[in-house]
Amino acid sequence: xxxxxxxxxxxxxxxxxxxxxxxxxxxxxxxxxxxxxxxxxxxxxxxxxxxxxxxxxxxxxxxxxxxxxxxxxxxxxxxxxxxxxxxxxxxxxxxxxxxxxxxxxxxxxxxxxxxxxxxxxxxxxxxxxxxxxxxxxxxxxxxxxxxxxxxxxxxxxxxxxxxxxxxxxxxxxxxxxxxxxxxxxxxxxxxxxxxxxxxxxxxxxxxxxxxxxxxxxxxx
Amino acid sequence: xxxxxxxxxxxxxxxxxxxxxxxxxxxxxxxxxxxxxxxxxxxxxxxxxxxxxxxxxxxxxxxxxxxxxxxxxxxxxxxxxxxxxxxxxxxxxxxxxxxxxxxxxxxxxxxxxxxxxxxxxxxxxxxxxxxxxxxxxxxxxxxxxxxxxxxxxxxxxxxxxxxxxxxxxxxxxxxxxxxxxxxxxxxxxxxxxxxxxxxxxxxxxxxxxxxxxxxxxxxxxxxxxxxxxxxxxxxxxxxxxxxxxxxxxxx
Ligand SMILES: Nc1ncnc2c1ncn2[C@@H]1O[C@H](COP(=O)(O)OP(=O)(O)O)[C@@H](O)[C@H]1O
Ligand SMILES: [Mg+2]
Numbered sequence: 365x366x367x368x369x370x371x372x373x374x375x376x377x378x379x380x381x382x383x384x385x386x387x388x389x390x391x392x393x394x395x396x397x398x399x400x401x402x403x404x405x406x407x408x409x410x411x412x413x414x415x416x417x418x419x420x421x422x423x424x425x426x427x428x429x430x431x432x433x434x435x436x437x438x439x440x441x442x443x444x445x446x447x448x449x450x451x452x453x454x455x456x457x458x459x460x461x462x463x464x465x466x467x468x469x470x471x472x473x474x475x476x477x478x479x480x481x482x483x484x485x486x487x488x489x490x491x492x493x494x495x496x497x498x499x500x501x502x503x504x505x506x507x508x509x510x511x512x513x514x515x516x517x518x519x520x521x522x523x524x525x526x527x528x529x530x531x532x533x534x535x536x537x538x539x540x541x542x543x544x545x546x547x548x549x550x551x552x553x554x555x556x557x558x559x560x561x562x563x564x565x566x567x568x569x570x571x572x573x574x575x576x577x578x579x580x581x582x583x584x
Numbered sequence: 585x586x587x588x589x590x591x592x593x594x595x596x597x598x599x600x601x602x603x604x605x606x607x608x609x610x611x612x613x614x615x616x617x618x619x620x621x622x623x624x625x626x627x628x629x630x631x632x633x634x635x636x637x638x639x640x641x642x643x644x645x646x647x648x649x650x651x652x653x654x655x656x657x658x659x660x661x662x663x664x665x666x667x668x669x670x671x672x673x674x675x676x677x678x679x680x681x682x683x684x685x686x687x688x689x690x691x692x693x694x695x696x697x698x699x700x701x702x703x704x705x706x707x708x709x710x711x712x713x714x715x716x717x718x719x720x721x722x723x724x725x726x727x728x729x730x731x732x733x734x735x736x737x738x739x740x741x742x743x744x745x746x747x748x749x750x751x752x753x754x755x756x757x758x759x760x761x762x763x764x765x766x767x768x769x770x771x772x773x774x775x776x777x778x779x780x781x782x783x784x785x786x787x788x789x790x791x792x793x794x795x796x797x798x799x800x801x802x803x804x805x806x807x808x809x810x811x812x813x814x815x816x817x818x819x820x821x822x823x824x825x826x827x828x829x830x831x832x833x834x835x
Contacts, residue, residue: 481681483677483679483681484681484683486638486677486681487677487681487682487683487740487743488683489638489666489670490636490638490670490674490675490677490744491670491674491694491695491699491743491744491747492667492668492670492671492695492699492747493694493695493698493699494657494667495657497698497699501694501698502683502694505685506683506684506685509685
């Protein structure tokens with residue numbers, strides 16, 4: 365029988381903590397940037413200017429239809445060759461994760477906005493509200509409620525996607541686990557512990573998403 | 585001579601290749617209650633929606649109190665924009681279109697506060713007054729989903745009135761209601777008419793139109809086929825087509 369020995373890997377607990385913290389930072393950073401990018405892409409797609417619509421659509425399809433790992437490797441190894449400047453793994457990682465999640469967010473946002481009955485926009489216009497007033501006071505407050513479950517689900521996936529930064533040696537949880545493994549030669553314990561840590565971070569989030577989804581179904 | 589509130593000349597509206605309004609001339613005078621009747625698809629909704637630029641006319645002249653209206657939100661030079669127009673020309677919809685995320689009170693005060701720049705206190709005082717007028721003083725804190733259809737439509741009327749409009753446009757505002765709830769909404773409209781409110785009223789309630797309309801238009805295939813006093817149009821129809829149309833409503 366396998367002789368479990370968590371004591372050895374626990375001695376490297378500080379390395380795990382660095383990993384968790386880095387994973388947290390990349391997740392939050394890329395979600396914040398991703399929301400900004402996603403909003404911009406969403407409104408570009410809803411714009412009356414065809415050029416903006418096409419630009420936004422191209423961005424979305426490019427990032428949604430290529431694997432994230434390829435994007436990360438491309439940004440770190442290929443893009444610097446094209447630009448002739450070096451790009452740190454931090455920059456390449458954060459940028460790629462943000463653009464990637466932004467492409468999904470933008471479609472979630474657009475779906476939420478389009479799900480609002482057009483009578484709402486008309487009623488807002490009928491009292492003289494401008495497009496921006498109608499969007500911020502009438503459409504978005506309703507759309508945000510509708511898009512929240514999908515938004516949280518995508519953000520859960522984003523936490524997991526930070527593990528791909530392993531490939532460019534960003535010190536997130538998966539990479540730090542591999543460091544622990546190479547120091548202790550205890551892969552079973554190290555990777556089990558990493559999985560538990562991811563689970564503890566994500567399980568509450570999925571519960572929140574479920575909660576919002578249930579509440580939305582009730583209020584419909 | 586008094587000036588029309590809204591004057592329309594040669595107004596047309598097409599959706600793609602479908603010409604829905606084919607040259608409408610219309611003067612709406614202050615205090616007038618204009619009833620609009622006609623078969624489904626004849627362009628009644630499109631016409632009334634052109635009067636607050638919810639639909640932008642394809643061609644023709646459209647003036648509000650003598651000022652031309654542009655299709656842009658903000659006016660330019662002597663022409664007023666759709667935003668300014670819609671402050672003065674209120675609209676009530678068939679399906680109410682209340683804002684479900686806002687209380688009844690906020691539904692009514694949103695426009696005056698955002699668009700007219702009223703303070704919360706000022707807007708709420710007016711809103712409560714209007715709610716009392718439509719018989720819903722006790723519903724100020726309720727949310728639309730807790731109201732009956734008739735109550736929703738009365739809130740929608742109060743919301744439109746809170747902008748202190750010069751004209752009120754009503755497009756089949758009782759058509760989505762259960763029959764027993766129609767009366768309470770018509771009563772509110774009747775009181776507005778008695779108070780001198782200028783209104784355009786698209787309706788299938790012929791008896792009601794006969795009672796309160798000072799003038800009735802009969803629309804057919806994108807044109808005003810006949811018009812005159814409520815008596816002339818509804819009680820003594822001349823054309824066979826109008827007679828045929830009306831007979832369907834008198835059963
Ligand atoms: N947004 C639109 N796009 C295309 N066709 C429309 C639109 N709105 C109305 N129509 C068409 O215009 C015609 C007149 O419609 P409408 O003004 O709603 O008539 P009514 O209110 O008298 O029933 C109908 O044939 C309808 O299908
Ligand atoms: Mg209609």
